[in-house]
Amino acid sequence: MADDYDVQKDETPPASIEEICSATWEPVYRFIYYRVQNREEAEDITQEAYVKAMDYLRKNKVKPEKYIGFLKTVALNILRDLWRKKKRRGQRVDVEALNPKDLALDDPAQASTERMILEQALDSLNHDQRHVIELRILQGYSVADTAKVLEKKETTVRVIQYRALKNLSRILQSIEEGTIHDIQ
């Protein structure tokens, strides 16, 4: 992996740990967060990626413009290892998730397309379902607060939420297969 990254040929002194962290942590963290969707795991994996990568970055004088790409690659390897560890603990692991296609989406054009697909899918839901998804997932409301806003029972909110996500899953699959039709 490391060989894929250019090594500096000049005599520039290696950057300090503080300089490297300060300049790179946010895009690396965002990259990981995109895949785990929670801060706790994103922070842990970001730190682990830096621990694994830092020695190589500094000693081999990887060009600074390559730091972020290198760190993202290390982070992906950590995610793979993490899923394998889950498996080692006796849990099933979805090896399909190791597919680079599923892990990519780092390209702005691809991210933009993904966003459009998701918005199109959300638009295809009925009013209640869309509203529940917006409140619960996009705005982070609790079930209780969502129930108050919608003047429904909490149980009802959970049922709507479940059906909405089932529908979304099918809609997203249809969009990606180019066979979108009305699914309500």
Next chain:
Amino acid sequence: MTSNEIKLSDFIDRLNAERKPDEDEHTTDSPELKELYRTVKRVRTLREPALPESDFSQRLVQRLKAAEQHTRRQKVWPWLAGLAGVAMVFLFIGNLFFSNHRNMVYAMEQAFQEVQAYHGVMEVVETNAAGESLSQAKVEVWAAQDGSYYTKGLEGAGAGVVTVNNGEQKWQVLPDVKEVHTYPEFPDSYRFAFELGQEIDEAKKALSVEEVGEEPVAGREAVVLKIVPDGGEAYHLWVDKETKLPLQKESALQKGLQYRITYTSMEFDEAIPAELVAFRVPEGYMEVSESPEQTIRHWHEAEHLLGFAPAGFETAPAGYSLDRIAVVTDEGLVKVYYSNKEERFVFTQGKAKDAFTPAPTAILGKLDGHTAAIQAPMGETVGILSGGTPYGGAGFHSLVWQEDGFAYAVQGGKSQESLIAFTEQLTDGTFEVMDSGGWAPEVEVPVDWEKEKNDQKSVDSGSSPWRLDPAFVAQVFASLKLSPEGISGEYPIKEDELKVVQNDGVAAVVEITNEESPVERVYLQKLVRQDETGIWTVVGYDER
């Protein structure tokens, strides 16, 4: 409402709280939930990520510096220089030295036995493939024959950090965060690695020790030895001609880096100064306990705290003393610590929570008829070993077994052999490695030696660690037999469809219980290297 509806809602709640979910798309057994969890995560990507607190970059730097310090401790080995106080002993053994491998090591061993405590400054220098050298750290070291030590970082990333193990307690003073972290004194998984005794033990176990020249180090005359360990790359050791003790060590070039560690000063004393090994929390510092253990005075207390009467091993095996008894109440474990001058052991017992499942990398055997598993050194902490203080790596050995609804483990010792001997003495039992007779695959698999050697190098440098796990290697092999066109998605042979039925550390047999698998048993051997760092290679199989 169905359980999936509840699980899905819980999953969303965890993500909303920015916490790691208990179950995710990679671990759920439900295909429906897997899809739903993925969909939730996809929808959440429309949100702006929750960024860490503003001090995250600083915390990252602190973590990196701590890791750097730890890495050096793992890489660095002990050397000793400038030995004046024990010159008489060295004169006595001088004639023995450098005549052959056995005498060289013997001379070091004898010299070290006369050292009660030493105090020195050690420098770690890293050299890259281009020959550029960089001083990584300077560390002040106090170490005593009884195993206690005090280290203080003088320069480098760990500057100011003090680590002490006085034989009763271990602690680390971290001035950056003004905290004192306390740990059990044993097992000491992050023990400082500069001990002379440890270095000499490694030389004793080496495959070969050869004198390759002479070169002064830190102003002292030294002989250079090339040592080929039993597993791993050869390294060089500079031994003081006068003191007959190690002075400098240089690792092999690995991943373009080479480490050289030198004691630039050294003096000897009768003991480590008492004030250095007396536990004290400096003013303004906070004490943070990293130990889940509670020391008790008697077995009856364990019974009261845990609800069961521990098996009676109150009497220490001959030649050992019982140091202390502790309980981990959350895990329902009782631990007994034993030691003699040479070694320490901890015996752990608790109610068995699951069926006996040895780590896939463990050597299997029988302890008085009960299936037992040895890891040397310890790798995975499964079963009873997963409770209490984590002990990873650091050369610890473990032997685990279950009997009458209880799980037992013995950890410690300098070698697999001494662990077995202690356990046999403790339990008044006999351990036998599982018989590897009848090891004959129906179909032999040709071996590409060049590829295997390259794969071993790759694993040595940290890639593909799964090659060290016979169950994983068998899983990949059997899965490819079942899906010869390649594996996409999950392995067709699942983890719970593999059973390591034989493993003597060099040869293993893994049974495949999946009825659709054309392979019933996979035969593996460690062909390139026959120790814990050796990769497993499939050499044959039985057809179903």
